[in-house]
Amino acid sequence: MSPNQPAQNPPFSGSHPDPAVLPLYAMQLLAPEETEAIAQHLARCTDCRAELARIQGDLALTALTVDLEAPAAAARQRLLDQVARETKIVPAAPQAAVQAQTQAPPQTQSQLKPIAAYGRSDSSSSVLSIEDHQPKRSLGRAVFAGAGWATAAALAVAAGFLLKDRQSLRDTIALRTSEVMRLNTDAAAAHQLMDALTDPGAVRVTLTAQPLPRAQPIAGVTYNPDKGSLVFLASNLDPLQQYKAYELWIIPADSSAPIPVGTFHPDLQGNASIVMPDLPKGVPAKAFGITIEPDGGSQTPTMPIIMAGS
Numbered sequence: 001m002s003p004n005q006p007a008q009n010p011p012f013s014g015s016h017p018d019p020a021v022l023p024l025y026a027m028q029l030l031a032p033e034e035t036e037a038i039a040q041h042l043a044r045c046t047d048c049r050a051e052l053a054r055i056q057g058d059l060a061l062t063a064l065t066v067d068l069e070a071p072a073a074a075a076r077q078r079l080l081d082q083v084a085r086e087t088k089i090v091p092a093a094p095q096a097a098v099q100a101q102t103q104a105p106p107q108t109q110s111q112l113k114p115i116a117a118y119g120r121s122d123s124s125s126s127v128l129s130i131e132d133h134q135p136k137r138s139l140g141r142a143v144f145a146g147a148g149w150a151t152a153a154a155l156a157v158a159a160g161f162l163l164k165d166r167q168s169l170r171d172t173i174a175l176r177t178s179e180v181m182r183l184n185t186d187a188a189a190a191h192q193l194m195d196a197l198t199d200p201g202a203v204r205v206t207l208t209a210q211p212l213p214r215a216q217p218i219a220g221v222t223y224n225p226d227k228g229s230l231v232f233l234a235s236n237l238d239p240l241q242q243y244k245a246y247e248l249w250i251i252p253a254d255s256s257a258p259i260p261v262g263t264f265h266p267d268l269q270g271n272a273s274i275v276m277p278d279l280p281k282g283v284p285a286k287a288f289g290i291t292i293e294p295d296g297g298s299q300t301p302t303m304p305i306i307m308a309g310s
């Protein structure tokens with residue numbers, strides 16, 4: 001819009017729309033004629049198309065993330081920042097707009113800035129850009145824009161509270177659900193326990209600790225030296241290592257060398273016996289002894305004598 005054009009020309013016909021209006025356009029909150037004017041401008045202005053795309057991206061991100069834990073932080077912050085910025089500068093609009101309507105000054109200052117300059121740099125620049133721009137805005141739209149942003153801000157805040165409320169509600173529900181599940185599990189376990197204990201088809205077995213340690217080994221010999229007859233019975237014998245055997249000895253009364261009676265291996269219960277081995281006759285016994293020998297036996301006892309009797 002050049003300075004010598006009348007002020008009542010359609011808005012945005014040659015200049016960038018106010019930065020506060022593009023979000024309203026993106027949210028389809030503008031009147032039809034304003035929508036049409038901005039659409040025509042957008043068709044010619046890549047800057048404003050880029051700005052609109054950015055705004056739409058923010059809106060889309062915010063909408064898409066409503067069902068998630070929270071809106072994407074960057075997009076949400078950009079929207080909130082813009083809401084705060086526009087809300088802050090809108091109160092100046094009615095006065096400037098009234099001035100524009102009553103005096104209809106020529107657009108002496110309206111050499112246009114790139115859209116990126118509006119409301120984006122520091123605050124003094126924002127005020128200046130609004131002053132530059134306000135004469136082109138009607139009072140109605142300024143109020144409408146302000147109301148739109150106030151609504152948007154209120155919606156954003158309300159959405160924030162709703163998100164927070166819903167999250168805390170979800171937490172509460174999750175907690176209750178886990179409590180109920182735990183109680184159900186406890187009840188089911190108790191029910192199963194009672195069923196198992198009272199089941200008539202079940203067998204009941206009493207278990208105790210390991211059997212008592214094996215009793216001490218014991219053995220007895222019945223020997224008649226005159227006949228050379230011998231019967232040996234033993235029980236509770238300890239198991240032998242591999243390739244070992246117990247061997248029974250007669251220790252003669254005359255202190256001569258021990259006479260081997262025979263070897264034996266205990267069975268799994270520790271029992272063993274030697275019945276009527278081939279022995280010399282006429283050898284009185286002073287004592288009997290048992291040693292552990294290599295399998296097959298020895299001719300002389302290998303110490304120690306692990307069992308002895310006389």
Ligand SMILES: [Zn+2]
Nearest residue numbers: 016017045048
């Ligand atoms: Zn533009």
